[in-house]
Amino acid sequence: MELRSVEELMDLLHAGRGTRHAADGGGGPVDVHDHALQTAALLRRSHPADKELQVAGLVHGIGRLLRPGDATAHAQLPPHLVGPLLGHRVSRLGRLHSAGRQDPYDADDALSLRQACDAGRAAGLHAGVLEDWRTVVELVAAQNSRLGAVD
Ligand SMILES: [Fe+2]
Structure with missing residues (x-):
């Protein structure tokens, strides 16, 4: 599966509302x-200039939404x-954060994502709304589209 638009991504994240995944x-x-x-909010605070890292934080857990019955997997993107x-x-950071840090490339940023992931699980803590992220996600997608990069 591949997400083809920001809209599809936002829809998938919306679908995570009310879920309780491992x-x-x-x-x-x-x-x-x-x-x-x-x-994502924690990464915006610690790395305000790194929009890719923030967006990686936003999307790193969405793999679980594609495997709703899989409670045992250490969720990977x-x-x-x-x-x-x-x-x-973004794709690499989202995977690296849960895959260990053997690879020196982006290791510091993967560690930052891991720490934000560990801290970003406070029940009831309000961290804004998904719509706040749309322009940032669109910016990262537009930059990627200009670069013609694929994973
Ligand atoms: Fe996480």
Whole structure:
């Protein structure tokens, strides 16, 4: 599967509202939608200039929405799900954060995402709304489309 538009991505994230999926990396179940917003908000605070990293935080957990019955998987971002839309780096960061950090490329940023992922699972914490992210996601998608990058 591959997300072909920002609209498809936003729809998938919306679909995470009210879900309770096994947390990636430990801890109790998380609402995929709330976890995405909290992770992205933490990365916006720690890395205000790095929109790709923020968007990677927003999308890193959406693989679980494609496998709703799979409670045991350490959720990974499936290859090719967001790469064609958002670019190689976003896709790679989303996978690296849960795959360990053997690869030195982007290791610091993958660690930042991992830390935001660990912290971004507070029940009831309001971290804005998904619509706040639309322009940022569109910007990253537009940059990727200009570069012609694929994952
Ligand atoms: Fe996460």
